[in-house]
Amino acid sequence: MVIELTESFEVLDPRFRKLAFPNVHVEELWTGCRWAEGPAWFAAGRYLVWSDIPNDRMLRWDETDGSVSVFRQPAMNTNGHTVDLQGRLVSCEHRGRCVSRTEHDGTRTVLAAQFDGKRFNSPNDVIVKSDASLWFTDPSYGIDSDYEGDAAPGEIGASRVYRIDGASGAISVVAGDFVQPNGLAFSPDESLLYIVDTGATHQADGPHHVRRFKVGTNGTLSGGEVFATCPVGLYDGLRVDVHGNLWLSAGDGVHCHAPDGTLLGKILIPETVANVCFGGAKLNRLFICGTTSLYAVYLNTRGARPRAA
Template identity: 50%
Template structure:
């Protein structure tokens, strides 16, 4: 065999090995994808989401995929909302329970709550720096910004909704209804008419996220917990007195009951559709002191009338995905009207993160995170970045759409 013939043979063998290697890789990829699509139940711990295991830490290798492997198009229409060539990034970790992300368009920073640590955190867009924004925060949970750029916060410890004015003062918007103290306001959204709508479940009535009731109260029936421990002198603990309702704060200051516990038990996250003609409300699990059945991890929707009355209540979704309950918490709509909901799938690895639904209630996409996700919001200079407050960390990913409404 001549040298030229040997060279041609070696070249052919190299090409054959390359093709065979690519075929094996492609087959493995297809098999993995088929397995993921065919999965009918939760992955058993300690299974990781991606293979090989993905390091979300600041020193972890960047994703090398054109489409992030943890952004899943359940329906092809999601490809128009998901942004290619961008990766999910963990921006910060070291929290106890991250909640209530809200974007300040004027300040170009993200604000969120670290409830058990009794503080609010801030991530600045220009340099990615994270700092403590407000401490103590009265165990604040949900945050938002109104149409005037003022911060709104739901406080567990003080059982109230607070607005921070431009001059630095704080205004208590609501702390009671019909003379009875609120439970623990959870999430709040602004309406163009100047009103604020908020949910009032009982989750702040526990040691970890606020304070238990006084002895004999629903969340401290045995009286063995001391709600004064760790609080400043003169602190007066409260007692659960109201059902888990939703309220509207009128621009005049009047507080109206808009959703009863019978309609949506244990209401949590809420948001308006882009045209403010629909209100979405997440109904989460049974809370401390609940005597009824409690929420079942569902999302409800109702029509908003010109008189601010709600009608046509219906279940929007039971949040079951592949037989797994992806319990909703925080909610946000994009400008197309799609609903982005945080997902708490408990121990079902690979199902916590975000679920995305059309206005008709069809699941079209998922974002998988290695932690339970509590709440989401759109932000960034173009409002096209989804921020996800998830357990001990803050995550973000760019999208091909924009969030609707402020905050």
Template identity: 45%
Template sequence: MIEQYDPLAKTLFIDGCQLEKISHGAVWNEGPVWLPESQTLLWSDIPNNRIVSWNQQTGSSVWRSPANFTNGHYLDLEGNLLHCCHGGRCILKTNLRTNQVTTLVSHYRGKPLNSPNDLVVKADGSIWFTDPPYGILSDYEGYKADVEQAGNFVYCYYPKTNRLTLVCDSMEGPNGLAFSVDESQLYISDTSITLPDQTIGHHHIMRYDVSSNTLGEYQLTNGEVFIEIHPGVADGFRLDRNGWIFSSSAEGIHVYHPDRRLLAKILVPEIVSNCTFGGMEGDTLFITASSSVYRIRLNTVGIQAYQCGSTVSK
């Protein structure tokens, strides 16, 4: 079911478009990523400790098991698959041609990371990721362990120099993140969920300006609350070429204009965790929702279709 709240929303939906379930049977799905070369969707079924794949010809199958409790995924500029790994408390890289797995970063200032949750790659190849403790608070989505960092931070990793810098230390539970179309701003959700009772604190997405310091390292400034998500939280989200934000919630996908207007809702019959754009034309929104995965074709293109080697032209 689609709900439209602004005249602009009419341009988003194709006549007759419908939400379609393409996979089911998971415990909790997260971290979808589209692989343009193989026309395949991958995502994490975290409690089952596996990565699942889907494509139009073969349907769903297990891609990797065990998967060391991976969560978020993204493609780097060379087409390698990056993983946020709860079990290893690190960022992993899989070469999709050789299947070789490499650990990129696992410590900050000599101490283990918490449990990297979600990540994005900037146009210059820098890798940005959130590091809440959700994967080490229990054995449900990782391995229970002590928190060794001073807080729940957002980091930027520079692969060319193997340097990791802290870019945000003011959030309680940094979770999903995505750049604006021109990469001048970064959106980050703050969920601050307390396990095991799942008490929710913050429900908002923050928006920051991206700049550089005198050392040429990135920093985030002018943080502001962009929007509050109700019901549920903004776990993960993506942007389209218009700069519109497609955010998860407890009732489906909420679509926001950068000026904070709620444009539309795509209602989903399960709690939504994440979403990503993919498909042959980059115009299909794939939605991970509790035990199932859904898709809906839209009259737009996700900006990561440009970043991840899609054939879609900008």
């Protein structure tokens, strides 16, 4: 006898049933954003930080009591975040047009603001690799209007994906053939890099897919074939679990793709989802940034973390 999952889930492949629990529902933790984005989990403090981009603030949800407070405001219209190997917050700033780091004492360090003497467009999402390198995307959303940043002309003339070397801080282009590069995530063994292209926002019939690259030992990428195309809205931010499954934000919730590309199922959310991250004591709770709200759901899997270098 098959015990059906709750109405929070849509099963498209039997394998999805092993990743969810029959008695679990999606929980709304907080609402009141204009465009929620970029969740990052801090295990030591048991809290989540995420962006509310148009309101120019970062919010903090405390797991110990469920309270929400303002983490930082103004916040340079930050978008995506990650936590580096030393437990520091790394942020993509639309208004700052840079990638910055919040030190343990609260001070801000700019890690990358220019390439070849030209300012970035508006860094969007960032991830860390086990060698301490940081990888980030740089579409134009933060300079397209004053809603999520400061309207301004682009200087670089392209929307690309970059790598910041963990030892030297040197910045290099790792992918340049994107319309609007967006969310990105490594496979559990870091041999693959998945990068979303949301170019359909700027081109008729433009890309609304995620591509898969092979990661070289020297920090280069190869391949880049389309891994999956979003059937509802646009894929945006994503995370990968320990089994290599992709959890992708989409127009109707979160889509789960197996490593072979099959769409296994969906977590249904009543708002467009922008980004997700795994958190909680066992990394088995998926936090979901819907348009105006923060949601969470427990899953029968765990988020992948940078492997030991």
